[in-house]
Structure formats: C-alpha cells, structure tokens
Amino acid sequence: MSLLRAKIKDVFNEPGCEKNRGKDAKARKEGCSKPLTPGAAAGGCAFDGAKIVLQPITDVAHLIHAPLACEGNSWDNRGAASSGPALWRTSFTTDLTELDVVMGQGERKLFKAILEIKEAYGPPAIFVYPTCVTALIGDDIEAVCKRAAEKYGLAVVPVNAPGFVGSKNLGNKLAGEALLEHVIGTLEPDDAGPYDINILGEFNLSGEFWLVKPLLDRLGIRVRACIPGDARYVDIACAHRARAAMVVCSTALINLARKMDERWDIPFFEGSFYGITDTSDALRNIAELLVKQGADPEILGRTELLIAEEEAIAWKKLAAYRPRLEGKRVLLNTGGVKSWSVVHALMEIGIEIVGTSVKKSTVEDKERIKQILKDDNHIFEQMAARDLYAMLSEHKADILLSGGRTQFVALKAKTPWLDINQERQHPYAGYDGMVELVRQIDLAIQNPIWCQVREPAPWDCQPAMGEERPCTKSETVTLHAVQEFSGTTAADFGEC
Incomplete structure (x- = not known):
C-alpha cells in the first residue's frame, strides 16, 4: 500500500500538466480529483479508469481479483473495437466470497486463476486488477503476480488502482504507470525504423482509428503502438523504440507520454483527429517531429500532397450538406x-x-x-x-x-x-x-x-361542440395508417 501511495503522489505532481505547474507545492500534493462519494464508485472510480485504459489491449486476459460485482460493473464499458483477438471480450474474475475473505484465501485463489487462464487461453500476458475489497484486506498482488510470472513463464502485470484511491481520471494515469513499469521496454523489436510513432489516448471507439491509420500508411508512417485502441501486448512492449508520439487525450495519459520522452527521447504533441483542419494539422505535426528525429525531410512534401488530396475530397462531400x-x-x-x-x-x-x-x-x-x-x-x-x-x-x-x-x-x-x-x-x-x-x-x-412530435396530440385539440376542423398532417398520417391496418374508411371515424 505504501508503494501505491507513492505512485499516487507522483501522478498528482505531474509536471506535464500546465494546470498543475501553476499550483503551489501544497496544492499539487492534493491533486485535481474531487473526493468520491461513498457508494458512487460505478463509472467514476480509479479501478474503472484503469480498466478503461487497459481493456482495449485485445490479446491480453484481464483478471479482476474481487467479488463478482466489481467485474460486472466494469466489463465492456466502452465501444472499443478489435481487428483480431477477442480475448479482451472475455470476463475473468476470481469471484471472491465472504468465506474467501474471512479465511484469507484471496492470494491462493488468484494464483490458481492465473494458472487456469494460462492453460485455457495461453495469452501473452495477464493483467491483474485489485479492487477495494482485495486492497483493504491486504492481498499482496505484486508478490502473487511476480511469483506467477516466474513459475508459468508469462507476463503477469499488477494494475494497482483499487477504486477507493481516487477518481476515474486517476485510474487512467495509474494504468499508464503500470504499462511503464511492467510492459513498455520489456521486448526489443527487430524492425525499428525512422518512421515509427506511438499514438497515446486513442481508444478506437467504433473503429475510429481505422479511418486514420490508412492515411499514415500512405505516408510510410508505422504506428508502433496505439495505446490502448486495438493494441497488442507485444506492440506495447516494443513502444519504447518509436521516434515520436501523438497524445490524443492528455487528461488520461499525459504522464505516460512525458515519462517515455524522458526515458527514451520520444517527443510528443497533443492533437486531434476530429475535423478536417485538425486532422491535417496532426499529420503535419507527426511528419515534422519525425524529421526532427532524423527522418528524411521529403516526408513533409508527401504529407502536404496527401492533405491537399484528402481535403479536396472531404470538402466536395461536405458541400452537399x-x-x-x-x-x-x-x-x-x-x-x-x-x-x-x-x-x-x-x-x-x-x-x-x-x-x-x-x-x-x-x-x-x-x-x-x-x-x-x-x-x-x-x-x-x-x-x-x-x-x-x-x-x-x-x-x-x-x-x-x-x-x-x-x-x-x-x-x-x-x-x-x-x-x-x-x-x-x-x-x-x-x-x-x-x-x-x-x-x-x-x-x-x-x-x-x-x-410530428412537436404538434399537439389529437386528444389535446378536440374542437368545441358543433365545431369542425381539418386534420393536421400528423393526424392524417395516423388516420390513414389505422384505416389501412383495420380496413375501415374515413366515414367510420367522422371528423378529427
């Protein structure tokens, strides 16, 4: 727990955040997160935030060490999409009971669950998430994961973000810390090149990243790792060999971008792929960063040609609207x-x-x-x-x-x-x-x-006794539909 406190303190004192830099030392220690309301954790706790950031890693098994309800509340809470593996869509939990808690069986049950997942699915990694219950009873997640990794020969990553430590945004950042500490840099790629980039904070919601990746492919730019959207464990483990990075959602993973820049000299910028102008600016910034990192300057010209071509097509389509x-x-x-x-x-x-x-x-x-x-x-x-x-x-x-x-x-x-x-x-x-x-x-x-819905309902506009009025458009449509369905005629209904 002391290690978790140190991580939280480090995340609160984030020098990459301009708002945080403007505070005094005491205010920085308090962080930006509002205190949680007891019982209002679903959709807003640190555990949920960590799960949001890491679950889109599609070939990893995500194991929740907690009673069943914790996994039920957090499973599939975003519309991220995968182009291949579906393991991330399978829900894994140790399903702790009251008896497990009282008898101290939590760590043993977790160790057994890791073995069962390995034998049944053979994933490249298992991410283990403690929640409020297992953190409060003192289960040593770090020790269990370390021992399981040594014995079973696969990566077992502890994600220390139990719900009570703070808000969802804090959980986002703690998930980035887990990747930095246990995943990124653990493997070396054999195909690193001068046009490799990382994209951080892109979740591939409804397959959005698949509309952007073809543009980068046409420029010869390879996305070494998209974290977390449609990601693979090996890609993230090799992400430290990228030459530049783009941060799409800085509130979630600014700490990860900054520390990767400090450790592996991967400069980053914050941009957006929403809108024509912002998409074009993002492509330009990526190309410029790569050139500063040693790529051939000719990519700048190719980027401008691509932008001119794509903007012309898009504006032509938008002209009709x-x-x-x-x-x-x-x-x-x-x-x-x-x-x-x-x-x-x-x-x-x-x-x-x-x-x-x-x-x-x-x-x-x-x-x-x-x-x-x-x-x-x-x-x-x-x-x-x-x-x-x-x-x-x-x-x-x-x-x-x-x-x-x-x-x-x-x-x-x-x-x-x-x-x-x-x-x-x-x-x-x-x-x-x-x-x-x-x-x-x-x-x-x-x-x-x-x-139609803005017009008064037929029963709210009945004429006074002896008066007649024509049917409104919506009433006529409704009347004709009823007549067609029932085989009646207008004479059967009289006036509206």
Whole structure:
C-alpha cells in the first residue's frame, strides 16, 4: 500500500500538466480529483479508469481479483473495437466470497486463476486488477503476480488502482504507470525504423482509428503502438523504440507520454483527429517531429500532397450538406479533447455553437475553445439537467451532441440528439469521419419525426361542440395508417 501511495503522489505532481505547474507545492500534493462519494464508485472510480485504459489491449486476459460485482460493473464499458483477438471480450474474475475473505484465501485463489487462464487461453500476458475489497484486506498482488510470472513463464502485470484511491481520471494515469513499469521496454523489436510513432489516448471507439491509420500508411508512417485502441501486448512492449508520439487525450495519459520522452527521447504533441483542419494539422505535426528525429525531410512534401488530396475530397462531400446545415445551432455537452476539436470541426461547415461544456478538459483545452469561439459566454463547466432542458425547450439549439446520460433530456424537450461519446455507433475521426459526423447531424435534424412530435396530440385539440376542423398532417398520417391496418374508411371515424 505504501508503494501505491507513492505512485499516487507522483501522478498528482505531474509536471506535464500546465494546470498543475501553476499550483503551489501544497496544492499539487492534493491533486485535481474531487473526493468520491461513498457508494458512487460505478463509472467514476480509479479501478474503472484503469480498466478503461487497459481493456482495449485485445490479446491480453484481464483478471479482476474481487467479488463478482466489481467485474460486472466494469466489463465492456466502452465501444472499443478489435481487428483480431477477442480475448479482451472475455470476463475473468476470481469471484471472491465472504468465506474467501474471512479465511484469507484471496492470494491462493488468484494464483490458481492465473494458472487456469494460462492453460485455457495461453495469452501473452495477464493483467491483474485489485479492487477495494482485495486492497483493504491486504492481498499482496505484486508478490502473487511476480511469483506467477516466474513459475508459468508469462507476463503477469499488477494494475494497482483499487477504486477507493481516487477518481476515474486517476485510474487512467495509474494504468499508464503500470504499462511503464511492467510492459513498455520489456521486448526489443527487430524492425525499428525512422518512421515509427506511438499514438497515446486513442481508444478506437467504433473503429475510429481505422479511418486514420490508412492515411499514415500512405505516408510510410508505422504506428508502433496505439495505446490502448486495438493494441497488442507485444506492440506495447516494443513502444519504447518509436521516434515520436501523438497524445490524443492528455487528461488520461499525459504522464505516460512525458515519462517515455524522458526515458527514451520520444517527443510528443497533443492533437486531434476530429475535423478536417485538425486532422491535417496532426499529420503535419507527426511528419515534422519525425524529421526532427532524423527522418528524411521529403516526408513533409508527401504529407502536404496527401492533405491537399484528402481535403479536396472531404470538402466536395461536405458541400452537399452546407446549405442544409449552415446556421444550425448545436449545443455540446461533452468533455476532454472533444470539447474543442468537435467545436472546430462543426464551425468549419458553418454550424453555430451555442454552448460547449469543458468538463474533464485541461487548461490547454479551455484555451483552445476560447480562441475558437472568441466568447466565454458559450463555455460552461457543467450544466444541470434542468438547465439543459430549459435551453432546449426554448429552442435555443437545433440539436444536442452529448453522451447517453443526457439523451433523455433532449428527447423530453423534443430536440434532436446525437451521441458523440464512447457509446456511439459511428466513427467520427479523420476526413471520412468528419463527413460521417455531418451526415449523422443532418439525418438527426432533418428527421420528419420532430415535426410530428412537436404538434399537439389529437386528444389535446378536440374542437368545441358543433365545431369542425381539418386534420393536421400528423393526424392524417395516423388516420390513414389505422384505416389501412383495420380496413375501415374515413366515414367510420367522422371528423378529427
């Protein structure tokens, strides 16, 4: 536990974070995370954050050393995708019972579970996650993993991020520490080259990274490791031989990027693959970093040719949507890198941003938003559900872009809604992803259902006695559908 405290203290004092550097020494020790509310761990604890970062490593067995409910609450909590192995989709847990806790059988049960997974699946590595229960009873996860690795001849990685130590974001960073301490640098590649890069904080949600990787392939740039999206254990173990890195979500893995730069001289920058301009800038920055690291400068020219070609194709596709969407008002309730990258992307085609949240956003994220919007009045830290509803019901926005938690607020306000968080079903990264995002926004806004749901219900607009009125459009559609289904005629129903 003392080792875990030291790791947490080190993560809180993160020099790569501009916000943290601006604090005094005492404030840095307290960190940025808000204290957890007892009983509110699901979806917001350190264990959940570590699982989010590491589970997309697809050929690894993820073993939760805890009672069954801990694994049930955290399994498959993001829409990451794999191009091959499916082992990460299998749920493993030691399923501790009260008797195991009382009799002190936790470590023995964990050791046995590691053997069972090795014999049944033969993975290249097993990641072991303690939770609140096993951390509080004092099970020595580090010792068990070390002994199992020696006896069974495979990598067994302890991920010390029990839920009670802090927030989900802290768990993200502790997962990066586990990779740095036990995985990265443990293998040497035999094909290292001057065009190898790492991409950190990319989760391949809905297969988004697969829209970006072909662009890098065309430039001859190899992604040595994408951490964690669609990753393989061996690729991450060899990630220390990359020449440059891009950080997509700095709030999650800035500590990993900084320490890899310090240890192995891998410079990094923070960028985004959302939107045409940001995708082009990311490609340019990657090429420039590689040239600084010794790559042939001719890659700069090839990058510009690729950007010109892809931008022309994307803008041609988007031209069809501009007349339909220009001037439409969008409200974003998201956070992190999407708080500014999606804003920039939508403004490129003439969509107006009436508000964007900066929840989970870094100081750099907030500064980017201010530069893009030129107005602080459109930025809010967090908006309560009642405030969202009031804004939407007063028609101050034509569509809400957010995560699944606020979709019902939009539906109650009879306003179109589109999911842009981890549960989304469509990839929005890269040039093709930007076109898909605009297409989905257009489909949501132009959906004819909104005209119907905003009209009064037939039973709310009955005429006074003796009055007649024509049917509304929605009533006519409904009436015809009923007639077709039942075989009746208009005379059977009389007037609306």
